[in-house]
Amino acid sequence: MRCARLKLVCVLIFTLNYAQLAPCFAGEKANKVPVAFVGVKFDDLDSDTRKRVYDRIHETMKNEAALQVLEPEEVQRLVGAETIAAFFAQPDSAAFRNLAEQLQVRFVIAGSLANQSRDPKRVLLVGELKRFDATTSLLHRFEVLKYYENFGVEVLKFKEEYVKTMLPNQEGGKGSWGWVLLAGITVAGVVALTASFVKAGGGGEGGEGGPVKP
Numbered sequence: 001m002r003c004a005r006l007k008l009v010c011v012l013i014f015t016l017n018y019a020q021l022a023p024c025f026a027g028e029k030a031n032k033v034p035v036a037f038v039g040v041k042f043d044d045l046d047s048d049t050r051k052r053v054y055d056r057i058h059e060t061m062k063n064e065a066a067l068q069v070l071e072p073e074e075v076q077r078l079v080g081a082e083t084i085a086a087f088f089a090q091p092d093s094a095a096f097r098n099l100a101e102q103l104q105v106r107f108v109i110a111g112s113l114a115n116q117s118r119d120p121k122r123v124l125l126v127g128e129l130k131r132f133d134a135t136t137s138l139l140h141r142f143e144v145l146k147y148y149e150n151f152g153v154e155v156l157k158f159k160e161e162y163v164k165t166m167l168p169n170q171e172g173g174k175g176s177w178g179w180v181l182l183a184g185i186t187v188a189g190v191v192a193l194t195a196s197f198v199k200a201g202g203g204g205e206g207g208e209g210g211p212v213k214p
Contacts, residue, residue, distance in 0.1 A: 031168045032068040034105040037061055039072035040129075041088045043114035049123055053113065053151065057129065060159040061109070066167045070103060078103060088112070093139045096132035107166055108132040113144060123148035131162045 040057060042050045061069050076084050079102050087095045087110070096108045109131050117124035129142040142162055146154050 032066055033107065033166050033168065034068045035061060035107040035109060035166060036070040036075050036099060036103045036105045037072060038075055038084065038087065038099065038108060038110035041112040045115050045123065049148065056151065056155045057111065060155060060163045064163065064167065070105065075103065091130065096139055097137065100132060100134040106134050125151055129158055
């Protein structure tokens with residue numbers, strides 16, 4: 001009977017603690033940062049090279065669980081092909097801000113790269129990758145000037161300087177800390193409750209024997 005009562009109280013302790021800490025777990029999903037990736041405009045590049053360059057840039061964002069990324073196809077579906085064409089024709093701060101407002105995102109990322117190599121056997125990528133922050137209204141430019149075979153170095157720099165800095169400040173770990181806190185509180189409650197049961201049980205047994213006479 002006592003064991004069943006202890007189990008019931010443990011469940012109640014866990015339930016009450018979970019109710020108090022539920023916002024921590026819900027916050028993990030809410031902390032995702034909305035980002036619109038408009039795409040990259042290419043000039044004088046063959047289709048295979050375009051795809052490889054695009055994929056490397058795209059991977060810097062899509063592999064980040066804390067980012068909620070709108071893909072270029074979804075962006076165009078939401079705002080229309082004409083808006084995207086006008087955007088790439090004049091990708092200034094006003095154009096980025098306009099897209100951010102229409103799409104209700106915090107960041108907008110887009111770029112333009114061209115092959116300016118004089119050697120037909122090599123590809124020299126020249127251009128910019130841009131990131132607009134709707135919170136500060138700042139348009140950041142990441143300049144690119146690399147041969148294709150060394151483009152991986154630029155991708156890593158772009159990821160560190162412009163993608164990683166979009167992530168929440170370690171808030172993604174809040175959910176895991178919530179579980180640790182929940183477990184700690186529950187265990188402490190169970191230990192305290194068990195100790196009280198043991199103490200009560202010990203006192204009951206002594207009472208049943210009556211006073212010890214000399």
